[in-house]
Amino acid sequence: MGLDNAGKTSIITAITNRFGFEEEIARLTPTRRIARDSFKFLGIEFTRMDFGGQKQYREEYLKHPEKYLMGTDLLFYVIDAQDFNRYIESIDYLEEVLLFFKEEQEYVPICILFHKFDPQLVNDRDINKRILTLKQALTRYSNAFDIFFFETTIFDIKSIMDAFSSGLSMLFEKMEMVSQLFSEISKNYNSILIALFDAKGITLGEYYRPHLQLNEKLKIYEKYIELQKRVVTENRTLLEFSDKFESGERFSGIIEVLKFGKLDFYLLFIVEEDKADLEKTISILDKIEAAKPQMENLILQIIQ
Numbered sequence: 375m376g377l378d379n380a381g382k383t384s385i386i387t388a389i390t391n392r393f394g395f396e397e398e399i400a401r402l403t404p405t406r407r408i409a410r411d412s413f414k415f416l417g418i419e420f421t422r423m424d425f426g427g428q429k430q431y432r433e434e435y436l437k438h439p440e441k442y443l444m445g446t447d448l449l450f451y452v453i454d455a456q457d458f459n460r461y462i463e464s465i466d467y468l469e470e471v472l473l474f475f476k477e478e479q480e481y482v483p484i485c486i487l488f489h490k491f492d493p494q495l496v497n498d499r500d501i502n503k504r505i506l507t508l509k510q511a512l513t514r515y516s517n518a519f520d521i522f523f524f525e526t527t528i529f530d531i532k533s534i535m536d537a538f539s540s541g542l543s544m545l546f547e548k549m550e551m552v553s554q555l556f557s558e559i560s561k562n563y564n565s566i567l568i569a570l571f572d573a574k575g576i577t578l579g580e581y582y583r584p585h586l587q588l589n590e591k592l593k594i595y596e597k598y599i600e601l602q603k604r605v606v607t608e609n610r611t612l613l614e615f616s617d618k619f620e621s622g623e624r625f626s627g628i629i630e631v632l633k634f635g636k637l638d639f640y641l642l643f644i645v646e647e648d649k650a651d652l653e654k655t656i657s658i659l660d661k662i663e664a665a666k667p668q669m670e671n672l673i674l675q676i677i678q
């Protein structure tokens with residue numbers, strides 16, 4: 375949910391396509407009423423509702439909230455972070471939506487997306503200050519809810535996938551254990567990244583080397599999307615690769631497919647390349663195999 379023009383449909387388009395979605399987004403027109411679609415995550419079917427945000431629709435939802443909001447498991451609320459003039463209007467709408475959930479005593483987890491936080495704004499003092507103030511206000515008045523904040527932009531698909539994945543992880547109790555396990559494993563190697571994705575690119579858990587820069591994260595994610603396509607088209611279960619960041623630093627990695635019945639998961643493991651000793655890098659990649667049983671066990675617990 376969110377005001378008209380906030381970017382809701384763009385976000386869904388980006389999540390569904392994950393690459394090459396720019397043209398489709400450029401063609402979007404305002405959503406009329408509610409656009410529904412469904413997707414599967416961990417074998418469970420979810421219905422996703424994109425609430426057109428124009429005034430007449432908002433009024434209708436708020437007039438009969440039980441008709442539209444009952445049974446919600448997770449709410450993504452999108453705010454156009456660039457549109458300062460409509461912050462208040464946007465908070466007011468959210469407040470009314472939350473009022474319904476309060477009355478129903480349905481404290482759904484809420485992800486608030488400060489969207490259109492485009493790359494050139496990351497270091498902009500003004501917008502950062504305004505977002506911070508808004509976060510403080512939102513935390514104060516809605517403390518009965520679990521609220522999580524994200525900055526997103528369609529120019530960084532990872533930011534959108536992160537927000538979506540984190541939201542979904544709230545619905546699966548044991549999912550946080552995946553990241554914990556990765557963080558443990560990472561201590562034994564010079565890992566840059568360990569991540570587990572489902573076939574649609576939703577993250578079940580991940581570890582990133584601290585202080586990894588945004589452009590490095592993006593580079594890795596783009597690489598992953600490209601390689602995952604290859605794994606699928608070439609029907610592989612394992613793919614090794616090697617590449618470098620803009621800084622020149624090299625990395626090596628593997629993508630491995632873990633199969634559970636009909637569900638495929640993708641394990642991505644990336645380490646710093648040891649220039650002097652490539653053998654060493656290879657042996658690290660071999661060793662990650664040793665951690666696989668633990669990981670598979672964990673996935674089984676989550677999907678049960």
Ligand SMILES: Nc1nc2c(ncn2[C@@H]2O[C@H](COP(=O)(O)OP(=O)(O)OP(=O)(O)O)[C@@H](O)[C@H]2O)c(=O)[nH]1
Pocket residue numbers: 376377378379380381382383384385399400402403404405406425426427428489490491492526527528529
């Ligand atoms: N700069 C920038 N523009 C964006 C971003 N995401 C979406 N937009 C633009 O925002 C406009 C509105 O996007 P929509 O996704 O249609 O907005 P919506 O929230 O679905 O609007 P309604 O359907 O009317 O509720 C479009 O022109 C998009 O191109 C972003 O991350 N950055």
Ligand SMILES: [Mg+2]
Pocket residue numbers: 382383384403404405424426427
């Ligand atoms: Mg829309």
